Amino acid sequence: MSEARGESSDTTRDIMCATHRAVCEHGYADLTMQAIADESSVSKSALHYHYDSKHDLLAAFLDHLYEQWEADLAAAEAESDDPEARLRALFDATLGVDPDADEDLQTAILEIKAQAPYDDAYRERLRRVDERFHDAVRDTIADGVDAGVFRDVDPAVEATFLTSAISGAHTRKAALDLDVESVADSLDAYVDDRLRRGERE
Amino acid sequence: MSEARGESSDTTRDIMCATHRAVCEHGYADLTMQAIADESSVSKSALHYHYDSKHDLLAAFLDHLYEQWEADLAAAEAESDDPEARLRALFDATLGVDPDADEDLQTAILEIKAQAPYDDAYRERLRRVDERFHDAVRDTIADGVDAGVFRDVDPAVEATFLTSAISGAHTRKAALDLDVESVADSLDAYVDDRLRRGERE
Numbered sequence: 001m002s003e004a005r006g007e008s009s010d011t012t013r014d015i016m017c018a019t020h021r022a023v024c025e026h027g028y029a030d031l032t033m034q035a036i037a038d039e040s041s042v043s044k045s046a047l048h049y050h051y052d053s054k055h056d057l058l059a060a061f062l063d064h065l066y067e068q069w070e071a072d073l074a075a076a077e078a079e080s081d082d083p084e085a086r087l088r089a090l091f092d093a094t095l096g097v098d099p100d101a102d103e104d105l106q107t108a109i110l111e112i113k114a115q116a117p118y119d120d121a122y123r124e125r126l127r128r129v130d131e132r133f134h135d136a137v138r139d140t141i142a143d144g145v146d147a148g149v150f151r152d153v154d155p156a157v158e159a160t161f162l163t164s165a166i167s168g169a170h171t172r173k174a175a176l177d178l179d180v181e182s183v184a185d186s187l188d189a190y191v192d193d194r195l196r197r198g199e200r201e
Numbered sequence: 202m203s204e205a206r207g208e209s210s211d212t213t214r215d216i217m218c219a220t221h222r223a224v225c226e227h228g229y230a231d232l233t234m235q236a237i238a239d240e241s242s243v244s245k246s247a248l249h250y251h252y253d254s255k256h257d258l259l260a261a262f263l264d265h266l267y268e269q270w271e272a273d274l275a276a277a278e279a280e281s282d283d284p285e286a287r288l289r290a291l292f293d294a295t296l297g298v299d300p301d302a303d304e305d306l307q308t309a310i311l312e313i314k315a316q317a318p319y320d321d322a323y324r325e326r327l328r329r330v331d332e333r334f335h336d337a338v339r340d341t342i343a344d345g346v347d348a349g350v351f352r353d354v355d356p357a358v359e360a361t362f363l364t365s366a367i368s369g370a371h372t373r374k375a376a377l378d379l380d381v382e383s384v385a386d387s388l389d390a391y392v393d394d395r396l397r398r399g400e401r402e
Contacts, residue, residue: 027319114311118228126376127377127379157387160384161388164370165369167372168367171369174318175314182358185358186359189354190362193395
């Protein structure tokens, strides 16, 4: 989906990596097509041939990020048949990465997120990420309820809460530079106390 | 703290209400001093006399919002001596408002939040909101643990998780227009299952 018009996947990959570097260096608001071209092997005019605007290029970049992240999420889902292990793997795939490594990228994504209320293309792409994670959590919890390892909770309600907690952890880290590492521990405790069927039941 | 230089509190209040209306109408990025003046009883030049820039005026506006919100939070804290009731009142003060009423304001605040990594004045003010809520939740949970009504959890870790969940609910609503009303129910269930000491203990 992040394929540029009439271009080989090598060039597309080069442009996406260049966009990644440029957005981390300049942030969203100050990013220019020239800055992206400077990081890539193509000229600014070639970049404009492939993408009409910075907006279109960033929409393609969000698709590119989605594909990378989705592959990690699918791998986490495939890790185990056990719903509890799968749920913890889903959390790790979203929160368990080095929180400082992608700080500049998270900052730029927060800027794009703040544009989403005004921008259908951004909003649609960010919703796809949110929905993919939410639904994976919901389905995993539903499997756990069916298998009798989780209590009889409403999987969709739990998934909304957990997705909100992880979204909030990312936002608090990016916007306020707050330490949110303890959120991973809290998610573990949540599975233990709220979801897992206790011995008393 | 939102007092303009050498000005009566009536004028300050007028300017803050005008800023509220203008930011809801125009959003953050497109907001101008002229648009704020148009909503108020003062001229654009008078506005510039009181505040050096749109940035200073918006910092004062964040102080103004903080004072209003803090009064609601303090009222919630004063509602009951019972830690469980107090905790639920804190959640209501943050999430229990009509989620659609302040939609435009939440959108603008998300834009300001996305500027916070680059802007000390915004970041400091947004952190104050976050910290005030986090600490209120932490202290209330600590009271509950001391009183034996809550389990022996780490109050700071729980407060970080709950603050993240509420922050994420606001962001998902503002950025993605997602329904997050169920988060209030999840917070109730969280208190029941994770915090409250069960009969078996």
